[in-house]
Amino acid sequence: MSISPKVTPIYxxxxxxxxxxxxxxxxxxxxxxxxxxxRNGNPNTDELAEEVNQLENGQGAVATSSGISAILTAVLVxxxxxxxxxxxxxxxxxxxxxxxxxxxxMGVQVSFVPMGEMYSFGNYVQANTKVLLVETISxxxxxxxxxxxxxxxxxxxxxxxxxxxxxxxPVITKPLELGADIVIHSVTKYLSGHSDVTAGVVVAKVTExxxxxxxxxxxxxxxxxxxxxxxxxxxxxxxxxRIRQHSENALALATYLQNHPKVSEVYYPGLxxxxxxxxxxxxGKGWFGGMLSxxxxxxxETVNRFMRGLTHIPFAPSLAGVVSSVxxxxxxxxxxxxxxxxxxxxxxxxxIRLSVGIEEAEDLIADLEKALAAI
Ligand SMILES: Cc1ncc(COP(=O)(O)O)c(C=O)c1O
Numbered sequence: 001m002s003i004s005p006k007v008t009p010i011y012x013x014x015x016x017x018x019x020x021x022x023x024x025x026x027x028x029x030x031x032x033x034x035x036x037x038x039r040n041g042n043p044n045t046d047e048l049a050e051e052v053n054q055l056e057n058g059q060g061a062v063a064t065s066s067g068i069s070a071i072l073t074a075v076l077v078x079x080x081x082x083x084x085x086x087x088x089x090x091x092x093x094x095x096x097x098x099x100x101x102x103x104x105x106m107g108v109q110v111s112f113v114p115m116g117e118m119y120s121f122g123n124y125v126q127a128n129t130k131v132l133l134v135e136t137i138s139x140x141x142x143x144x145x146x147x148x149x150x151x152x153x154x155x156x157x158x159x160x161x162x163x164x165x166x167x168x169x170p171v172i173t174k175p176l177e178l179g180a181d182i183v184i185h186s187v188t189k190y191l192s193g194h195s196d197v198t199a200g201v202v203v204a205k206v207t208e209x210x211x212x213x214x215x216x217x218x219x220x221x222x223x224x225x226x227x228x229x230x231x232x233x234x235x236x237x238x239x240x241x242r243i244r245q246h247s248e249n250a251l252a253l254a255t256y257l258q259n260h261p262k263v264s265e266v267y268y269p270g271l272x273x274x275x276x277x278x279x280x281x282x283x284g285k286g287w288f289g290g291m292l293s294x295x296x297x298x299x300x301e302t303v304n305r306f307m308r309g310l311t312h313i314p315f316a317p318s319l320a321g322v323v324s325s326v327x328x329x330x331x332x333x334x335x336x337x338x339x340x341x342x343x344x345x346x347x348x349x350x351x352i353r354l355s356v357g358i359e360e361a362e363d364l365i366a367d368l369e370k371a372l373a374a375i
Contacts, residue, residue, distance in 0.1 A: 052191065070200030071133070190242070
C-alpha cells in the first residue's frame with residue numbers, strides 16, 4: 001500500500017527512530033534528510049519555516065515558539081554580552097520589555113531611537129552597537145517606516161537591521177528585499193490568521209545567519225510544536241486572500257470612522273491624511289493591512305460604553321485574526337509605559353485599536369455605528 005497525503009500529516013512525536021547505527025550516522029552526515037528529535041527539527045516545523053522563507057525571499061528560516069522568541073533569537077544571532085542594541089521607540093511593548101528587562105540582565109545594552117531620527121540615528125550608535133530593531137508598521141499609531149532608507153543608514157553605521165514584519169506580512173512588504181538582514185514575525189498574527197496559534201518565525205538574508213538562528217532555537221529550546229506548526233502552515237495557505245480582504249475592509253472602516261463626529265482622529269496608512277500614505281502605498285504595493293487606531297473622547301466611561309456597545313466585535317488584546325477585534329493600548333500592550341512615554345507616543349485614554357477581520361464591511365460598520373451611538 002502506498003499512502004500519499006495531499007497535506008503533510010501532523011508528526012506529533014518528540015523523537016524519531018533509527019533502524020541501526022548506520023541510520024544514526026546518516027542523520028549526522030546528511031543534514032535535512034532525516035529527523036532525530038523534535039526540538040532539533042520536525043517535518044511540520046520545517047515546512048512552516050520553509051513556506052515563510054519563500055514568502056519573504058530569504059536564505060533560510062526557523063520557526064519559534066512565539067513572536068517574542070523569534071525576536072530573542074534574532075538579537076542573539078548578532079549579539080552577546082557587552083553588545084548594544086538599538087530599538088525604534090514605537091515598538092510592541094513586549095519587545096521593549098524583552099530588551100530592557102531581560103537582555104540587559106545578560107549584559108546587552110539597549111537604547112531607543114525616536115521615530116523622527118530613524119533615517120539618521122548615528123548619534124545613538126556606539127562602538128559595540130550590533131543591531132537595530134524596527135517594525136514595518138508600528139503599533140498602535142501605524143507609523144510606516146521607509147525600510148530601504150533605514151537599511152542604507154544601517155549599512156553606513158555597520159549595524160544589522162532586524163525587522164518585525166508582523167503588522168504588514170510579506171504580502172504587503174518584504175523587508176529582506178529592501179535591505180533588512182533578518183525579518184521576524186509573530187506568526188500568532190496574520191501568518192496563521194485564526195487566533196488559535198502562538199508562534200514565531202525568523203527569516204535570514206544569508207545562510208550563515210539562518211544556521212545560527214537554528215542553532216539558537218535548538219540550544220535555548222525555543223522551538224515550535226508540530227501541531228502549532230501544522231495549524232500555522234494551514235493558515236498560511238490563505239494569507240494572500242485574507243490580507244486583501246483585511247485591507248479592503250480596513251480602508252472602508254477607516255473612511256467611515258474618519259467621517260464620524262465622535263471620532264477625533266483615525267490612524268490608518270491607507271488614508272490620504274496619513275503622513276506616510278505615499279510611502280505605504282509604494283512599499284505596500286497598494287495594500288495597507290488590517291490594523292487601524294482611532295481616538296474617541298479621553299474618558300474611561302466613554303471607552304467602556306463603546307466596548308459594551310459592540311455586539312459582534314470582541315474586546316480582545318491581540319490582532320490579525322479573521323474575526324475583527326478591538327484592543328486598548330493604554331491598558332494592555334503599552335500598560336508598562338510611563339505617563340510621559342505614553343503622552344509622547346500619543347497613547348491616551350480614548351485611543352482604541354481595531355484589528356479589522358474578513359467579515360462583511362457593512363456588518364462591521366453597523367456594529368461600530370451602534371457602539372458610537374452609545375457614547
Ligand atoms: C508587532 C508584534 N511583534 C511581536 C509580538 C510578540 O508575538 P507573540 O505574542 O507571538 O510572542 C507581538 C504581539 O502582540 C506584536 O504585536
